[in-house]
Amino acid sequence: MLQEVTTDFAGRPLKLEVGRLAYQSDAAVVATYGDTVVLAAVNVTDKPTDMPFMPLRVDFEEKMYSVGRIPGGFFKREGRPSEEAILTCRKIDRPIRPLIPPGMRNDMQIIVLPLSVEADSSVDVISMIAASAGMHISSIPFDGPFGAVRVAQMDGELVLNPAFESLADADMDLLVAGTREGIVQIEMSGNAVGEQVIREGMKLGYEACACVIEAIEQLREKAGKPKGDFPLWEPRAEVVEFINSELKDRIIEALAMADKSERDGTLAGLQGEAVEALTEQGHESLGSDVHEVFEDIIKARLQDLAFEQGLRVDGRRLDEMRAVSCEVGLLPRVHGS
Known part of the structure; x- marks a missing residue:
C-alpha cells in the first residue's frame, strides 16, 4: 500500500x-x-x-x-x-x-x-x-x-x-x-x-x-515496522569489573604520558596484562571484550579532559598546536610549486 x-x-x-x-x-x-x-x-x-x-x-x-x-x-x-x-x-x-x-x-x-x-x-x-x-x-x-x-x-x-x-x-x-x-x-x-x-x-x-x-x-x-528485538553485544560483566577495579587508574595514568609512542605502548601492555589475567581465571576469547572496555575508559577520560579542563590527552590546550618545523632544499631533483 x-x-x-x-x-x-x-x-x-x-x-x-x-x-x-x-x-x-x-x-x-x-x-x-x-x-x-x-x-x-x-x-x-x-x-x-x-x-x-x-x-x-x-x-x-x-x-x-x-x-x-x-x-x-x-x-x-x-x-x-x-x-x-x-x-x-x-x-x-x-x-x-x-x-x-x-x-x-x-x-x-x-x-x-x-x-x-x-x-x-x-x-x-x-x-x-x-x-x-x-x-x-x-x-x-x-x-x-x-x-x-x-x-x-x-x-x-x-x-x-x-x-x-x-x-x-x-x-x-x-x-x-x-x-x-x-x-x-x-x-x-x-x-x-x-x-x-x-x-x-x-x-x-x-x-x-x-x-x-x-x-x-x-x-x-x-x-513504520515494529523495531526488532535484536541481541546487542556487550563486554562480559566480569571483564568490565576486573578492568575497572584493577587497571582503570593505570590506564588514566598512561593517558597522561606526553609521548605518543610511550603512551600507546603502555596501553597495549595493559591490554595484554588484562587478557593474561582473565585467561588465568578461565575466560576465553577476550580480545573484543578487553578492547571495548579500554575504549570506553579512554573515551570517558578524553571527554573529561576536554570539557572539564580544556586539555588534550598530551596536556596541550584545545587551541594549542604541536611545534611545527619546516625546511626547504632537502631533495636535489624534485619540483614543487
Whole structure:
C-alpha cells in the first residue's frame, strides 16, 4: 500500500513515499525533491555475525541515466564508484552509525540509488534524508531520525539548498545533519569565513532540519515496522569489573604520558596484562571484550579532559598546536610549486 508524506523544505516540496519500489526490502523509501528522485533500501539479517564491530554497509549506486546520459565508448555501464559517490556514502554513513546501538552485530545494508537528478538540488542531501527515513521506518533499532540540509553563503547571504552548479561561487558550503536532540554531523568547504557566519549557518541548517524530521516521524506512523528485538553485544560483566577495579587508574595514568609512542605502548601492555589475567581465571576469547572496555575508559577520560579542563590527552590546550618545523632544499631533483 502506497503511503506518502509531503513537507515544505527550504521553499520546495519534499515528498517521501513508501510502497512504490523494493517491496522485499526491510524498508524502502523514495524521496523526491524537485526533479531529483532517490530510492533508499534498508535491509538487516536475522542472525548476528561474529564480527567484533558494527557491520553496517552503505552503498551509493551512481547511475548515468539519472542525469539523462548513457556511458559512451566501449564500456556501456558504469565502472567503479567515483570519488563523489564514495564521499556521498560517507556522508550517509556518518550520521547514521552513532544512532544505532553500538552492540548491534547483525549485518545491515543501506543501498541508495539516485533515479533522477537535477542540477537545482544536491543529490547527497536527498540521499541522506532518504536513508534516514528508511532506517527510521525499518525494524533496525535507530535513535533517529535526522534531517539534512546544505547551507551556502553566496553574495554575503546564507542560502538553503542552493542549486548544485552555483556552489562553485559560494564562499561557504556547509552540510548539516541533525536530530531533535542536536547536530550529529557537519561538513564544510569554501573560502575563509568568520566564525559568526559558520555559527549562523549551523543554526539556520539545524532549524531547517526540523520539518524533515517531522515528515519522517509522520511516515513512520503510517508505514513504520515494529523495531526488532535484536541481541546487542556487550563486554562480559566480569571483564568490565576486573578492568575497572584493577587497571582503570593505570590506564588514566598512561593517558597522561606526553609521548605518543610511550603512551600507546603502555596501553597495549595493559591490554595484554588484562587478557593474561582473565585467561588465568578461565575466560576465553577476550580480545573484543578487553578492547571495548579500554575504549570506553579512554573515551570517558578524553571527554573529561576536554570539557572539564580544556586539555588534550598530551596536556596541550584545545587551541594549542604541536611545534611545527619546516625546511626547504632537502631533495636535489624534485619540483614543487
